[in-house]
Amino acid sequence: MGEKVLMKGNEVIAEAALRAGCRCYFGYPITPQTEVSHYMAKRMDKLGGAFVQAESEVAAINMVYGAASAGKRVMTSSSSPGISLKQEGISYSAGAELPMVIIDVVRAGPGLGGILPAQCDYFQMVKGGGHGDYHNIVIAPSSIQELYELVVEAFNIADRYRNPVVVMGDGYLGQMMEPVEFRDVEPIEHIEKPWACTGHEMKRKHNTITSIYIDPNVLEEHNRKLQAKYRKVEENETRVEIFNCDGADVIVTAYGTVSRIVKNVIKDAEKEGIKVGLIRPITLWPFPSAAYEKYAETPKGFLTVEMSAGQMIEDVKLALNGKNKVYFHGRTGGNVPTQKDILQIVRDIAAGKAQ
Numbered sequence: 001m002g003e004k005v006l007m008k009g010n011e012v013i014a015e016a017a018l019r020a021g022c023r024c025y026f027g028y029p030i031t032p033q034t035e036v037s038h039y040m041a042k043r044m045d046k047l048g049g050a051f052v053q054a055e056s057e058v059a060a061i062n063m064v065y066g067a068a069s070a071g072k073r074v075m076t077s078s079s080s081p082g083i084s085l086k087q088e089g090i091s092y093s094a095g096a097e098l099p100m101v102i103i104d105v106v107r108a109g110p111g112l113g114g115i116l117p118a119q120c121d122y123f124q125m126v127k128g129g130g131h132g133d134y135h136n137i138v139i140a141p142s143s144i145q146e147l148y149e150l151v152v153e154a155f156n157i158a159d160r161y162r163n164p165v166v167v168m169g170d171g172y173l174g175q176m177m178e179p180v181e182f183r184d185v186e187p188i189e190h191i192e193k194p195w196a197c198t199g200h201e202m203k204r205k206h207n208t209i210t211s212i213y214i215d216p217n218v219l220e221e222h223n224r225k226l227q228a229k230y231r232k233v234e235e236n237e238t239r240v241e242i243f244n245c246d247g248a249d250v251i252v253t254a255y256g257t258v259s260r261i262v263k264n265v266i267k268d269a270e271k272e273g274i275k276v277g278l279i280r281p282i283t284l285w286p287f288p289s290a291a292y293e294k295y296a297e298t299p300k301g302f303l304t305v306e307m308s309a310g311q312m313i314e315d316v317k318l319a320l321n322g323k324n325k326v327y328f329h330g331r332t333g334g335n336v337p338t339q340k341d342i343l344q345i346v347r348d349i350a351a352g353k354a355q
Contacts, residue, residue, distance in 0.1 A: 010035035016151035023049030033105035061089030071196030077103035091130025095211025099158035116334020117171030240288035245277030
């Protein structure tokens with residue numbers, strides 16, 4: 001590892017992608033992630049890559065589809081309403097089994113909403129968003145250092161499974177500055193892509209990239225293949241941080257920026273004699289359901305904290321399968337849960353007073 005450098009999250013995303021071998025970027029500016037495009041525009045040409053500011057988010061995701069079809073490491077980035085416009089193309093890409101990295105720096109909604117940070121894209125990224133039975137692999141960093149490392153890993157995972165990988169962070173993570181320590185050599189997996197459309201000089205069978213299968217039995221078999229792949233992803237790529245959960249009075253689930261607030265709450269609660277644990281999903285899909293099995297009956301209750309009206313809470317409840325109570329605290333509109341409010345709910349749960 002080299003010296004630490006103070007950088008903004010969005011710029012770290014772009015630098016990490018370039019270090020991971022990304023040489024194609026297609027996007028469209030939208031707050032709070034526009035610096036990703038700015039950084040790519042400055043650096044990509046010098047590296048011999050392709051940078052295009054597309055005419056729309058719809059155009060951008062289809063350019064990504066084309067570059068991925070040629071076997072290139074490719075990325076796009078956007079924020080919530082822009083991601084909504086990309087959903088059809090993401091579904092097509094999942095259906096065609098194309099590896100790509102999609103950055104979603106989440107802002108408040110619904111609709112055009114506001115430019116302040118939120119976590120309200122959980123449903124559209126984790127539950128599909130587009131049509132059909134498919135999954136994005138969704139990764140949620142909580143720091144700038146982790147953002148760098150997980151963006152690099154996202155390209156490896158995308159190639160490993162031929163699947164879209166989403167790196168999802170809220171507006172705070174994109175806009176904040178923190179020290180980041182870059183590696184001297186990145187752990188890049190060089191995976192052969194014999195399926196790619198790279199020209200063949202009539203020396204091999206044609207490769208075809210498609211997500212349309214007219215025969216229902218053929219399409220069903222393709223769907224079975226996809227579902228088998230998703231089971232492998234669940235088995236091999238589920239990532240979670242479990243912190244302070246043994247013997248906890250209350251266990252909180254939070255991800256991204258909110259998980260950092262919760263760690264401060266844990267310190268405050270400890271001073272009052274209340275032990276609080278944290279389960280932080282690093283992969284939102286696959287969701288780390290197994291992490292809840294060990295602790296399902298340990299605390300007096302579970303608390304899910306989000307910058308949304310309550311989206312991840314569904315997965316927490318499914319993971320617990322009725323074995324314990326699940327409480328919720330969320331803020332919307334770009335507001336952020338405070339240590340004070342979370343601590344009070346923790347007190348109430350620990351005292352058996354929570355509603």
